[in-house]
Amino acid sequence: MTIVSYLEIPRWRWWLSALGAAVIVSASLEARAEKHRAWDFTLPTLAGDRFVQVSKLSGPVLVNFWGRDCAPCVAELPLLQTFAQANDGWTVLLVCTDPPQDARVYLQKQGILLPALKSGANVVALMSAAGNRRGGLPFTVVLREGRICQTHEGGLSVADLEAIRLAWGTKEARR
Amino acid sequence: MKNIAFFPPLHRLAVAIAVTFACGVSQAQTAPDAPVVKLDKITVNGRPSATVQGALNDEVIKTESFNAKEIERTGATNLTELMRARPGIDVQVECSVCNARNITLNNLPGRFTTLLLDGVPIFSSVSNAYGLDMIGLNGLERVDVSRGAGTSLIAPDSLAGTVNLVAKRPTHDGGELDLSAGNFGFKRGTFYAAKTFQGGAITVTGTDQVHDSVDGIGYGISQYTGYDRKLAGVGLFLDDVAGFKLKARYDHVEEKRMGGPLGDDYDAVRADTTGNPFDFSKGPHGSPDSDSWINPSAGTLGDPYGDGKFGLAQIIFTKRDQVVSTAERQFGDTRLRFALGYAKHKQDSWYGGDADYFGKQKQYYLESSVQTKLGTALLTAGLNYRFEDLHSQSISEDPSSSTFGVLRADADTYTYRTPAIFVQGYQTFLDQKLEANASLRYDDNNVYGGITTPRLNLLWHHSDSFSSRFAAGQGFRLPTSFFELEHAILSAPAVDRSGAKAEKSDNLSYALNYASDRLAVTASINHTRIKNLALFIDDTASSGNFLLLPAASDYTIDNIDVVGTWQATPADAITVGLEKYQYRFNVTDFQGSLFARPDWRATLAIDHDAGPWDVNVRATLTGPQNLAKFYDYADTQRYHLDGTAKPDHSPTFWVVDFHASYQWNKSFSTYVNLDNVFDYQQARKDSFLWLDGDGALDVTHIWGPSIGRSLVIGGRLTF
Numbered sequence: 001m002t003i004v005s006y007l008e009i010p011r012w013r014w015w016l017s018a019l020g021a022a023v024i025v026s027a028s029l030e031a032r033a034e035k036h037r038a039w040d041f042t043l044p045t046l047a048g049d050r051f052v053q054v055s056k057l058s059g060p061v062l063v064n065f066w067g068r069d070c071a072p073c074v075a076e077l078p079l080l081q082t083f084a085q086a087n088d089g090w091t092v093l094l095v096c097t098d099p100p101q102d103a104r105v106y107l108q109k110q111g112i113l114l115p116a117l118k119s120g121a122n123v124v125a126l127m128s129a130a131g132n133r134r135g136g137l138p139f140t141v142v143l144r145e146g147r148i149c150q151t152h153e154g155g156l157s158v159a160d161l162e163a164i165r166l167a168w169g170t171k172e173a174r175r
Numbered sequence: 176m177k178n179i180a181f182f183p184p185l186h187r188l189a190v191a192i193a194v195t196f197a198c199g200v201s202q203a204q205t206a207p208d209a210p211v212v213k214l215d216k217i218t219v220n221g222r223p224s225a226t227v228q229g230a231l232n233d234e235v236i237k238t239e240s241f242n243a244k245e246i247e248r249t250g251a252t253n254l255t256e257l258m259r260a261r262p263g264i265d266v267q268v269e270c271s272v273c274n275a276r277n278i279t280l281n282n283l284p285g286r287f288t289t290l291l292l293d294g295v296p297i298f299s300s301v302s303n304a305y306g307l308d309m310i311g312l313n314g315l316e317r318v319d320v321s322r323g324a325g326t327s328l329i330a331p332d333s334l335a336g337t338v339n340l341v342a343k344r345p346t347h348d349g350g351e352l353d354l355s356a357g358n359f360g361f362k363r364g365t366f367y368a369a370k371t372f373q374g375g376a377i378t379v380t381g382t383d384q385v386h387d388s389v390d391g392i393g394y395g396i397s398q399y400t401g402y403d404r405k406l407a408g409v410g411l412f413l414d415d416v417a418g419f420k421l422k423a424r425y426d427h428v429e430e431k432r433m434g435g436p437l438g439d440d441y442d443a444v445r446a447d448t449t450g451n452p453f454d455f456s457k458g459p460h461g462s463p464d465s466d467s468w469i470n471p472s473a474g475t476l477g478d479p480y481g482d483g484k485f486g487l488a489q490i491i492f493t494k495r496d497q498v499v500s501t502a503e504r505q506f507g508d509t510r511l512r513f514a515l516g517y518a519k520h521k522q523d524s525w526y527g528g529d530a531d532y533f534g535k536q537k538q539y540y541l542e543s544s545v546q547t548k549l550g551t552a553l554l555t556a557g558l559n560y561r562f563e564d565l566h567s568q569s570i571s572e573d574p575s576s577s578t579f580g581v582l583r584a585d586a587d588t589y590t591y592r593t594p595a596i597f598v599q600g601y602q603t604f605l606d607q608k609l610e611a612n613a614s615l616r617y618d619d620n621n622v623y624g625g626i627t628t629p630r631l632n633l634l635w636h637h638s639d640s641f642s643s644r645f646a647a648g649q650g651f652r653l654p655t656s657f658f659e660l661e662h663a664i665l666s667a668p669a670v671d672r673s674g675a676k677a678e679k680s681d682n683l684s685y686a687l688n689y690a691s692d693r694l695a696v697t698a699s700i701n702h703t704r705i706k707n708l709a710l711f712i713d714d715t716a717s718s719g720n721f722l723l724l725p726a727a728s729d730y731t732i733d734n735i736d737v738v739g740t741w742q743a744t745p746a747d748a749i750t751v752g753l754e755k756y757q758y759r760f761n762v763t764d765f766q767g768s769l770f771a772r773p774d775w776r777a778t779l780a781i782d783h784d785a786g787p788w789d790v791n792v793r794a795t796l797t798g799p800q801n802l803a804k805f806y807d808y809a810d811t812q813r814y815h816l817d818g819t820a821k822p823d824h825s826p827t828f829w830v831v832d833f834h835a836s837y838q839w840n841k842s843f844s845t846y847v848n849l850d851n852v853f854d855y856q857q858a859r860k861d862s863f864l865w866l867d868g869d870g871a872l873d874v875t876h877i878w879g880p881s882i883g884r885s886l887v888i889g890g891r892l893t894f
Contacts, residue, residue, distance in 0.1 A: 041692045048746030048785030069346045099244025100784050101838060105893070108841045118784075121695035121740060125639040133607065 036147045039130050046100050046107075046116040052093070055146030059089045060168050065119075065127055065139040067097040068106050072155030073138040077112050083161045084114055087169060095119055095126075097137065142168050231601060231612035231632050236646075237319035238336075238686070238699075239264070243343065246312050248782070248791050250834045250848035250887065252363060252384060254278070254290075254310040254318070258338065260795040260830070262738045262752035262778060263322055263699070267770050268881055271863030272434035272874045273489035273526075274400035275304045280322045280336040281701050281734050282756050282772040284708075287652060287680070289333035292340050292499045293422060295516035296330045299563055300655035301536045302520040305493055309428045311406045313351075313367045313380040316343035323646050323682045323701060328599050328614050329542065329559065331628050332652040334680035334705060342424055344412045345369035345376040355889025357848075359399070359882070360387030363889070378410035388437050389882050391858040394457035396487055398858050399882040400434035416502070419511075423500035430493045435527060436484035445525055447484040455480065458862050460815030469818030470870030477870045482528055487874070491524040509547040512557075516540035527572065530665035534567040534587075544597075553601040555614075564590035565655070569665045576666035577719070587656040587670055592621045610634040618651070623677040626651045644686045652678040654709030656723055664711055664721040671714070675723040676707040696739040705730040710768055730769070731759040738778075746785035752778035758804075767807035771800040771825065771878050787838040792831070800825040800878045813876060814866040821865060825878035828855050836891075845890045854884040 040055040054061060064080055066073035077094075084092035094116040096103035107116060120126065124135040131151045132139045142150040142164055149168045152160065241257065251257035255276045259266045267285045269275045277285020290298040290307065298306055312318075322336040330337045350368035355361075363384040370377050388401030408426040413419075436444050436452060455462040462468040466479040480486070497518040504511045520536040544557025569586050571578045597616035603609065612632040619625050630648030637643065654677070656670040664670055686699035707725035714722045736754035743749050755775045775798035783790040803823035806813055813821040831853055836846035857863065857879030865876040 043692055044742060044745035048744075048783075050745050069344075071346060099242060101789055101836075102244055105838065105841050120692040121742065122640065122690035122692060125690060126692065129639045 036149065038146050039141065039143060039148045040146050041120065041126055043095065043117040043120045046096060046104055046118055048100070048118075052115075052117055054093070054143070057091050059091060059144070060149070061091045061093065061143050062164065063093045063095060063141045063143065065095045065097060065123070065132075065137055067137050068102065069098075070137040074110070076138060076156045077107075077110060077114075079156060079158060079161060081112055081114055083165070087165060090165075090169060091115075093117060095123065097123060144168065231610045231634050236321055236612065236632055237339070238322045239320040241318045241320075243315060243317065246315065246318065247836075248789065248834060250832075250846070250850070251312060252382075253308050253312065254338070254340070255307050257312060257318065258320075260776075260778065260793075260797075262736045262754050262776075263701075263734070264320060265776075267772075268877055269304075269770055270434075270489070270875060271398050271877055271881060272396070272400065272487065273305070273432070273491060274308075274434060274881070276307055277303065278307060278338055279772070280320070280338075281703060282732055282758075283335035283703060283705070284769065287334035287336075287678075287705070289330040289337045290340075291330060291337050292424070292497070292516070293342055293501055293514075294329060294339060295499045295501070295514050295540050295542075296332070296337075296561070297497055297499060297516040297518045297538055297540055299536070299538060300565060301522055301534050302495065302518065302538075305430070305432070305491060305522075306428075306495065306520065308402075309404060309406065309430055309493065309495065310340065311365070311380065311382045311408070313365055313382065313406075314343055314369075314378050314408070314410060316341045323648065323684045323703070328555070328597055328616065328630070331595070331616055331618060331626075331650050334650045334652050334678060334682075335703070342378075342410055342422065344422065345371055345378060347371060349894060351891060351893045353889060353891045355846075355887050357885060357887035359389050359885065360385060360401075361885070361887060363887075374415050375411070375413040377412070378408075380406070380408040380410070382406040388434060388439075390437055391856045391881075391883055392458040392862075394455060394461070395437060395453040396864070397434045397437055398856070398863055400432050400489075401437070401439055402430055402432040403439065404428075404430045404432075417504075419502040419504040419513075421500065421502045423498070425498050426496070428493065428495040428497075431491075432493075433488060433490045435488035441490050444484045444488050444490065448486070449481055449483045451480045452484050453480065453487065455816050458816075458858060459860060460817045460819055460862065462816040468816040468866060468870065468872070469814075471812075471814040471818045471820075471866060472868050472870070474818060485525070486528045488525065488527045491522060494521045495519065509545060512542070512544045512546070514540065514542040514559075530572050531570045532567060532665060533569070534565060536563070536565045538563045551602065555597075555599040555601075557597055559595050559597070561591070561593040561595070564588070571666045573666045577715075578666060578668060583665075583668070586665055586668070589656055589672070590621070591653050593618050593653070595619065608636050610636075620653055620677070622672075623653060623675075626677055626679075640689055640691050642688045644684075644688070646682070646684045648682050650680045650682070652680075654678055654723060656711075667713075667715045667719065667721045669720055670711070670723050671718065671720040672723045674725075675709060676725040678709055678725070679706045680704065681706075693742040694739070696737070698735070698737040700733075700735045702733050703731065708765070710766060712766075727764045728761045730765065733757045733759070746783055748782045748784075750778070750780040750782070752776075752780075758801075762804055762807050762809060765807065767805070767811055769805050770875075771802050771805040773800050773825075774798045787844075788835070789838075790833075790835040792833050794829060794831045796827065796829050797879075798827050802876075802878060806876070811867055814868070815862065816864060816866065818866075821876065822861065825857075826860065828879060829853065830855055830880060842894060843890065843892050846888070848885075848887040848889075850885040850887075851880055851883055856880055856883045 042051050042053045044051050080092050092114050094114050096116050097119045100118050127135055127139050130141045132153055140152040249257055255266045258264050258278045263281055265279050267277050267279045278288045279285050280288050289296050319339040348371055353365045355363045365382045368379045384404045386402050388397035389399035390397050406428050410424040413421040451466045454465040455468050456465040464476050467476045470477040499516045501514045518538045522534045524532045539562040542559035546555040566585055566588050568584050570582050595616055595618040599614035601612045615629045617627050628649040633645045635643045654675055681704045684701040686697055688697045706729050708730050710724055710726055712722040712724050714720055734756045738752040740748055740750040777796040780793040802825055830851055833849040833852055836844050838844045863876050865873055
C-alpha cells in the first residue's frame with residue numbers, strides 16, 4: 001500500500017501538488033538567493049583620495065544612487081544623513097551619478113557630509129546587477145558583508161529607513 | 176468624383192499633423208490622469224551609454240554622449256570646438272579663409288552629419304556652413320552623437336549620423352556667469368539663468384564672444400577667421416499643458432566674421448580693391464617675390480597681385496532665429512509626441528574676387544508620433560513634414576565671368592517639401608538579453624520623389640559587463656545647391672539640377688563594449704557606402720551653367736576604432752583611443768571635391784579630478800592624409816607659391832591640449848585652457864594657399880591646425 005493510496009488522493013493530484021510545492025520552494029529559494037546574492041564594487045571617492053570596496057566594509061551598509069536633477073533623490077539626502085548620524089553601526093554611502101565636481105558642489109551647498117563615491121564606468125550595469133534593471137533613480141541597496149539584504153527603487157521615507165534599520169541593523173538580522 | 180483639396184497636396188501632411196495635434200490636445204483635456212511613476216534616467220558620459228539596457232528604446236539611438244561637465248572640461252565655446260578630435264568624431268575646416276566648418280562622423284563629409292536640437296532637425300546648407308560655430312553650449316544637459324545612417328529614425332538625411340543637443344530642464348533656481356579672455360584678442364562672456372516655478376521653469380542664455388583673425392606666418396592672409404559672435408536664447412519648460420510636458424526654446428544669433436586680410440574693419444576692406452597688401456614670399460615654399468607667385472606651367476613669376484585686401488577677403492554677416500518645441504504626454508503605456516521647428520537664416524556676404532552673396536533660408540519641421548505597447552513590443556509610428564527653401568541675390572565679382580557685375584536672383588535657389596511617414600518596433604528577447612529595434616520610413620520629396628529607408632539595430636547583453644551592438648541602415652540626403660561648396664557657381668547663370676539624384680548611404684556597424692567599475696572599452700567597426708554623392712560640375716564652357724550631378728561611382732569608408740578608459744587611481748582616469756580608416760573611391764569621379772582625412776588617429780587623454788582640481792590633458796596624434804588622392808593631383812596637381820609641387824601626403828603630427836580648473840568655493844571657480852600647447856600649425860609646414868598648373872590661386876589646401884597655441888583664462892560664478 002502506498003502512501004498515496006492510503007490517503008486516497010488521486011495520483012495525478014499528488015503529482016500536481018508536488019510540482020506546485022516544488023515551484024513554491026524553488027521560487028522561495030530563488031527569492032532568498034536573489035535577496036542575499038553577492039554584490040560588490042570598487043569606486044573612487046568623490047574627493048579622489050581613495051578607492052572604496054563595498055564588500056570590505058563591516059556592519060550594515062546602505063548604498064544610495066542619486067543625481068542632482070532627481071527630485072526624490074535630493075529630498076532623501078537629509079534623511080539619509082540623519083539616519084547615518086543616528087545609527088553608528090551603519091555605513092551610508094552615496095554613489096553620485098553627476099559629474100564629480102558638480103556633485104561635490106551640490107553636497108557642499110546642501111550641507112551633506114556623507115561619504116560619497118564617483119559612479120565609475122558602468123553605473124547602470126552596477127545597479128542592474130543589484131536588481132534595478134531600468135537604471136532609475138533614486139536606488140538604494142542594503143547589504144552586509146557583500147551580500148544584498150534589500151533593495152529599494154524610488155524615494156525613501158523616514159518610515160522606510162526605520163524599517164530598514166529594524167530589519168537589517170540588528171544582530172538577528174545578520175543571521 | 177474628384178477629390179477636392181483645400182490645401183496644396185504637399186501641405187496635406189502638415190495639415191494632418193496639425194489636426195492630429197489638435198486631436199491630441201482635445202483628447203488630453205478629457206483623458207483621465209493615470210498615475211505614472213517614472214524614475215529619472217541616468218546620463219552616462221562617453222561610449223558606454225550606447226550599450227546600457229534600453230539604449231535602443233529611442234528615436235535617435237546614441238553611440239556617444241557628452242554631459243555638461245564633459246563639455247565644460249573641454250573648454251569648448253561652441254559645438255564645433257566640442258566635437259574636435261574625438262574617436263570617430265572630428266571637425267573638418269573647409270576653407271582656410273572663411274573657416275566654414277562641419278562635423279565629420281566616421282570621417283564622412285561634414286554635410287552628411289545632421290544637427291538636431293532636442294531631436295528636431297533644423298540646420299541645412301547655408302546654416303551648416305557657418306552655423307555650427309554659432310551653436311552655444313550653455314544650458315545643455317548633454318550632447319548625444321549617433322554615428323551611422325542606421326541610428327536615427329527622425330533624421331534620414333544623416334548619411335553619416337546625427338548630433339543632438341538636449342536642453343537641460345532646470346530643477347532649481349540658479350545661474351552661471353562665465354568671463355574669459357585669451358590671446359588672439361579672444362574675449363568671451365556667457366550667462367545662464369534659470370528660474371523655476373510651480374510646474375515649470377524658464378531659462379535665459381547669452382553669449383558675447385570675439386576673436387581676432389590670425390596669420391601664423393606673416394604673409395598677411397589669415398588662416399583663422401576673426402569673428403564677433405552674439406547669441407541669446409530663452410527656454411521654457413512646462414510640466415503640464417493640457418497634460419503635455421512642453422519644452423520650447425528660442426535662439427537668436429548674430430555673427431560677423433572676416434577672413435583673408437587681418438583686422439575687423441569690414442568697410443575699409445571692401446573699399447580696398449587695388450594694389451597688394453600681402454606678402455606672398457612668406458612661409459614654406461613662399462614665392463621669390465612678395466607681390467606675385469610662380470606660374471607652374473611657365474616656371475616664371477606671374478602678374479603682380481593687384482586686387483587689394485578685398486581680393487582675398489571673405490566677409491560673412493549672419494543673422495539667425497530659430498524656435499524648437501516638443502510636447503509629450505503619457506497615456507498609460509502610450510506616449511504622444513509633437514515637435515516643431517522653425518529657422519530663418521540670413522547671410523550677407525562678400526567673397527572677394529568671386530561674388531557678393533545675400534541668401535535667405537527658411538526651414539520648418541513638424542512631427543507627430545505615438546508610441547505604445549503592443550503586447551511586449553513597443554511600437555512608434557509617426558508623420559513628419561520638412562520644408563526648406565533658399566533664395567538669394569548675387570553679383571559675380573569675377574571679371575572673367577560672363578555675368579560679371581550683374582545682379583542675379585536665385586542663382587542657387589531650391590525648395591524642398593518632404594512629408595514622411597515612419598514606423599519603428601522595439602522588442603526585447605531572452606529575458607531582455609537581446610534588444611531589437613527595426614524601423615522603416617518613407618519620404619516623399621517634391622523633387623526626388625519617394626524614398627524608402629530601413630534600419631535595424633540589435634543589442635546583445637552578454638553579461639553586466641559585456642555587450643554587442645549591430646546596426647544596419649540606409650539614409651538619404653537631398654543635395655542642396657548652396658554655393659559654399661563651389662563659389663564659382665555664382666559666376667554661372669544658374670545651377671542645372673535636372674541630372675541630380677538623392678544621395679544615399681548604406682551603413683553597417685558592429686560594436687563590442689566592456690565596462691566595469693574602473694574600466695570601459697569599446698571597439699567598433701563601421702562600413703559606409705555613399706551612392707550618388709552630389710558634385711558641382713563647371714559646365715560654363717558648353718552649357719553656360721554649373722551642373723549638379725551624382726558622382727559616377729560610390730564613395731566608401733571602412734573604419735575601426737577602439738577607445739578605452741581606465742580609472743587608474745581614485746583621481747586619475749586615462750583614456751586611449753585608436754582609429755583606422757580605409758577610403759575607397761575612384762579619384763577622377765570626385766574631381767578633388769572631397770576634403771582630405773587622415774589614415775589613422777590616436778588619442779591619449781588624462782583626467783585628474785580630485786578635491787577642487789579638475790585637470791585634463793589630451794594628446795592627439797594624426798596620421799598622414801593622402802592629399803594626392805583626395806585632392807585629385809592626377810587631374811589637378813597642386814603647387815606651392817614657388818612653383819614646386821605640393822607633397823602627396825601630409826605629415827603625422829601631434830596636438831596637445833591642456834585644461835585645468837580650480838573650485839575656490841561652492842560658487843566660484845577659475846580655469847585655464849591651453850590648446851595646441853606645442854604650437855603646431857599647418858601653415859608653417861605647408862601653406863593653405865595652392866596654385867593649379869596655370870597659376871590660379873585657391874585657399875583650400877587643408878590638412879592641419881589653422882591656429883597655434885591658444886591660451887584662455889577665465890572665471891565662473893555659479894549662483
